[in-house]
Amino acid sequence: MREDEIIEKLQRLGLTKYESLAYITLLKLGPSKATDVTKESGIPHTRVYDVLSSLHRKGFVDVMQGTPRLYKPVNPEVVLEKIKEDLIEDIEVLKRAFLDLYREAHGEELPEIWTIQGFENTVERAEHIIRTAKYEVLINTPFEFLKLLQSEIKNRKDVIFVIISNFGEEIPEWLRQDNIILAKSGGAPWLMASWIIGDVNYALFFGALPRDRRREKFYSFWAKSPRIIQNYMHWFYTIYFDNSEVIKPLNYNGLSKPLSLVNIRTLITVLKFAGLPRKAEIVGRYIDTKEPVNLEGKIVDYEYTPLTANITFRYNGSELKVGGIGSYFEDVEGEKFILLD
Structure with a gap:
C-alpha cells in the first residue's frame, strides 16, 4: 500500500x-x-x-x-486493536441512542423494510416467520407455496394459524390441527398477493409465483414495524379473509389456555368460534392518557366491520371499548389479548 x-x-x-x-x-x-x-x-x-x-x-x-x-x-497491532474496540463500542452506543430517540418520538421501533431476492430466500424468510412467531401467523398464498411450509406449520401447535388459499376438495392431514383456521379463497383476491405475517414482528409480501426456473430473479418484501404490520393485518382480514369461505374452523376447546393474541381481528375471529363471554386479560394503554394498563375481566361483546374492530370488556363493574394497536375511538389500545378460559 x-x-x-x-x-x-x-x-x-x-x-x-x-x-x-x-x-x-x-x-x-x-x-x-x-x-x-x-x-x-x-x-x-x-x-x-x-x-x-x-x-x-x-x-x-x-x-x-x-x-x-x-x-x-x-506496536500497530496493539494501537489499532484498541481503536477497533473503541469504535465498535461507540457504534453500539450510537445505535441504541438513535433507536431510543426514534422510539421516544414515534412510540415504536424504527421501521425496517427490505427487498429479498431469490425464491429460495423468500421460502426461508417465510419459514423463519412461522418458527419465531409467539402468538399468531396469518397466511394468504396459493397452495403451491403453502405446501413448501408444511414442515414448519406441522411443528407449531402453540400458535394460531389463519390460512387462506385456493384449497381443493380435500383438506390435507397436516392442516387439520386444532390451532388452524382454513379459508378457501373466494376467487381473484388470493391471486393479487401473498402475505405471511407473524405477530406484529415480521411480514413477508410478494406477488405471483415464478413460473420458470429463473427463481433467482424472484423478489419479495420483508417488513419489521408493528404499526405497518397492523395495517397489513387489517388488509389481510378485510380484503382476503372476509371475502373467503371458512372450510375448517378453530377447535377452541382443544387448545391450551391461556391463549395469547396480538391482533384485534384475530381475537374476534377466535371469539366467533369460542363464544362469549370469555375471561381475558388485556395488556395495553389508555388512549386518552397513554397510561399503561393490565386489565383482567370479561369480553362480553365485539364489533367487527371493514372499518372498525373492537371488543366490549367488562372490568370492575364498568365496560370499556378496547381496540387494537393504533386505536383512537376506543377507551383502550390493546397490545396483547390473553384468553383465560
Whole structure:
C-alpha cells in the first residue's frame, strides 16, 4: 500500500495529516528524537512537539524520558486493536441512542423494510416467520407455496394459524390441527398477493409465483414495524379473509389456555368460534392518557366491520371499548389479548 493511502486511512481513524506522517516516520526510524522526525517527515519544527504529544495522548506513541527525549511508536497491532474496540463500542452506543430517540418520538421501533431476492430466500424468510412467531401467523398464498411450509406449520401447535388459499376438495392431514383456521379463497383476491405475517414482528409480501426456473430473479418484501404490520393485518382480514369461505374452523376447546393474541381481528375471529363471554386479560394503554394498563375481566361483546374492530370488556363493574394497536375511538389500545378460559 502506498504511503499516501496509509495516511488517508489514518486520517479516517482520527489522526491529522501531520500525526499520520509522524507515526509512519517513527515506524521507519524506531525510537527517535523530535528533530529526527522533523528531518525525515518534513513536519515543521514548530509543530513537531505538539504533534508527538497529541500522538502520545491518542496512544500511538510512547515517550522515553531522558536527554534527549525519545519517541517510540506503539506496536500497530496493539494501537489499532484498541481503536477497533473503541469504535465498535461507540457504534453500539450510537445505535441504541438513535433507536431510543426514534422510539421516544414515534412510540415504536424504527421501521425496517427490505427487498429479498431469490425464491429460495423468500421460502426461508417465510419459514423463519412461522418458527419465531409467539402468538399468531396469518397466511394468504396459493397452495403451491403453502405446501413448501408444511414442515414448519406441522411443528407449531402453540400458535394460531389463519390460512387462506385456493384449497381443493380435500383438506390435507397436516392442516387439520386444532390451532388452524382454513379459508378457501373466494376467487381473484388470493391471486393479487401473498402475505405471511407473524405477530406484529415480521411480514413477508410478494406477488405471483415464478413460473420458470429463473427463481433467482424472484423478489419479495420483508417488513419489521408493528404499526405497518397492523395495517397489513387489517388488509389481510378485510380484503382476503372476509371475502373467503371458512372450510375448517378453530377447535377452541382443544387448545391450551391461556391463549395469547396480538391482533384485534384475530381475537374476534377466535371469539366467533369460542363464544362469549370469555375471561381475558388485556395488556395495553389508555388512549386518552397513554397510561399503561393490565386489565383482567370479561369480553362480553365485539364489533367487527371493514372499518372498525373492537371488543366490549367488562372490568370492575364498568365496560370499556378496547381496540387494537393504533386505536383512537376506543377507551383502550390493546397490545396483547390473553384468553383465560
